[in-house]
Amino acid sequence: MKRQLRFWLVLIGIGSMLSCEKEQPKTLDLSQANIVISAQIKSPIQETAANILIEEIKKRTDLQLGLNNNWDSNTTIALALANEKELFGTKVPTPEGDNASELKKEGYRIFHEHQGDKNTLWVIGADTRGILFGIGKLLRTAKMENGKITLNPNIDFSESPEYALRGHQFGYRNTANSWDAWTVEQFDQHFREQVLFGANSFENIPFQEANSSPHFKVDPQIMEVELSKICEKYDADYWVWTPAPHDLTIKNAHEDGLAEQEAFYAKCPRLDGVFVPGGDPGENHPAQLIPYLNALSEILHKYHPNAGIWVSLQGFNKEKVDYFFNYLDKESPDWLKGVVYGPSSPPIDLEREMLPKKYLHRFYPDITHTVRCHYPVDNWDQAYALTLGREPINPQPLMYTQLFNRDTKYTDGFITYSDGSHDDVNKVLWSQLGWDSKKNPKDIIYEYAQFFFGPKVAEDAAQGIFALEKNWFGPILENNSIKETLALWKGLEENNPDLANNWRWQQLIMRAYYDAYIQDRLAYEKRLEAEAYEILAKANTIGADKAMNDALQHINKADAELVSQDLKEKVFEYGEKLFQSIGAQTSVEKYQARSAERGAILDFIDYPLNNRWWLEDEFNKIGEFKSEAEKLARLEFIKNYESPGEGSFYDNISSADAKHVTSKTDDAIDFLWENDGISRKRLSTQLFQFTPTLEYNDLDPDSNYLIRVSGYGEALLRANGERLKPTKYEKGFEEFKEFPLPKNLIKDGKLNISFDKPDEEHLNWRKQSRVTDVWLIKQK
Structure with missing residues (x-):
């Protein structure tokens, strides 16, 4: 008899537990909620708070929540101030201690109270701002879909701001x-x-x-x-x-x-x-x-x-x-x-x-x-x-x-x-x-x-947002995530046509297409440039003039034989959408942007990513040379500009793929801006640092080296801490300074290059000295 009694008591206990679990909703459904607002919340915030809740929920769910200062509804969203004891006859939850967030300036508490068949979601603010910030947290965390708004039940969340x-x-x-x-x-x-x-x-x-x-x-x-x-x-x-x-x-x-x-x-x-x-x-x-x-x-x-x-x-x-x-x-x-x-x-x-x-x-x-x-x-x-x-x-x-x-x-x-x-x-x-x-x-x-x-x-x-940030880290041609990011956003774009007019959505998708287009174009244009240098290598055989003409025709395929135009078209499509939705001005000519620097990303989408403009200008200069020998010598220098030979090294300062540069720019202006962004200078000349540092290991201590520097203005160079004297010291863009490196400074095969900062604080940054390229050339 005792065993039977114990058995039934256990069953009753289990049944009670199951019953309680049934009563506890898996989600708090606010779809039929009524809004109750304290009279102590003064205007205009009382009206503002109600409008925010009603309007923002309706936009996302097509639901029209009620606004009545009574407790007739089974589900209520109640807005109250923390100093209130009751709200229209219902007790306001008491703060948990004197240090509660809802008692601090701008703080709030969101609290789900469940009694019988009644559910109350309290938004309790320390002040009127606290009410608005509590509403913000509610709207950011609620699941809002067409015809439905839900929230995790038994929520009890509070916070106050760290910074005023x-x-x-x-x-x-x-x-x-x-x-x-x-x-x-x-x-x-x-x-x-x-x-x-x-x-x-x-x-x-x-x-x-x-x-x-x-x-x-x-x-x-x-x-x-x-x-x-x-x-x-x-x-x-x-x-x-x-x-x-x-x-x-x-x-x-x-x-x-x-x-x-x-x-x-x-x-x-x-x-x-x-x-x-x-x-x-x-x-x-x-x-x-x-x-x-x-x-x-x-x-x-x-x-x-x-x-x-x-x-x-x-x-x-x-x-x-x-x-x-x-x-x-x-x-x-x-x-x-x-x-x-x-x-x-x-x-x-x-x-x-x-x-x-x-x-x-x-x-x-x-x-x-x-x-x-x-x-x-x-x-x-x-x-x-x-x-x-x-x-x-x-x-x-x-x-x-x-x-x-x-x-x-x-x-x-x-x-x-x-x-x-x-x-x-x-x-x-x-x-x-x-x-x-x-x-x-x-x-x-x-x-x-x-x-x-x-x-x-x-x-x-x-x-996808984090993926867009990842697109920007490091050399583009080594970044495998750019195409993955595009695939992610293309899938979102295709599967969510209802978001097509959302300007935030438009911006993010536009960036995904833009990044992928630049990656494709960069790979293509870099290949064309490398192949143009292969043509220049034949100059001794075919003649300088023909080599220049053939090389220029080849590298200019970047303007005639275009790549990935489907990606570019999508970028322009979203540029138009953004102009229509929020007046975004992504072009000076098309959308009257203030200037080329002010968001005009469409105007630069095809800016050369190889040195074809620079080569064209250089070839025009070489065409004025009187002798074939002079022409061939200059073409040899151009061909080997970034390839100084075995045992030698070249670095484009501030480039994401620089191998020996150990400094990171902190001057925020290491990308040159001139002629409204349409510079014809060599790409490496458009990157600089004021006082870069470089590090080399495993040099040949028995060899002579020459350090060559290009940039603008002064270059107060130190090798392993010792100031070197130049044998050549030109100060203009794409001119050169040369410093013989004494063997005794690299007995261990290691070299650190640094630059002292000249006294130029009186000059605008555009006039201050900078370094753009550094070569360490092993002498034969």
């Missing part, structure tokens, strides 16, 4: 490669999306002329106020970037600048920060700049008492830096809110150390450019730099995660520098790292893909 300032610059000006074509509604939606990923600040660049862009749909004087209204709608800080008059020593320049600023301040319903760059542009000494900033603060506070004045030390030399910080130490002005660290500022850690603690330190990182910028792409193949240029579609989650954690720790947060929509992935990454610098970039990119492309493709699309 998390924003992006959106200058409504012609320089931007897409925004100048936007409407107010497009900006509103875009700012909303940035907030949903954790941004809390936006910076405009006012005072643009109405006729300064052919794309303006709204007068910039009107748009600058509309952007302020949008920030107010989303409780985001509105900043402006406003340089001081170029020369404050000119009579009335001070007053004229202030008058223009005051008229603008009076119009803005919201203004939180005014950033005046100390340089780039601006050449003012702090002795003139500081009084201007002080006067500016008085005008600003007439209209916006809590707004702050910020300044950067960009371009300041040591005397200016010392003057500025001595002033802060001595005067400790209250009108200054903080200092902005930007490109060409003093080192970020030193600037933070010198800045008195009462002032905030804002980061101004450039996440929009690839070369001639704050953060150049590491180990980038020259073929990309010549074609994709400075403002391509540039998702780089791994690189920017590393840089974020290296530099942002010295600041109180950031407003990034951006000049277009091409860096959209980078903006989201920075916003999310601003919440938690330890976040895995894979999780961030997955949420990006799920929110903008949907749960069915999220995993593959996220993988």
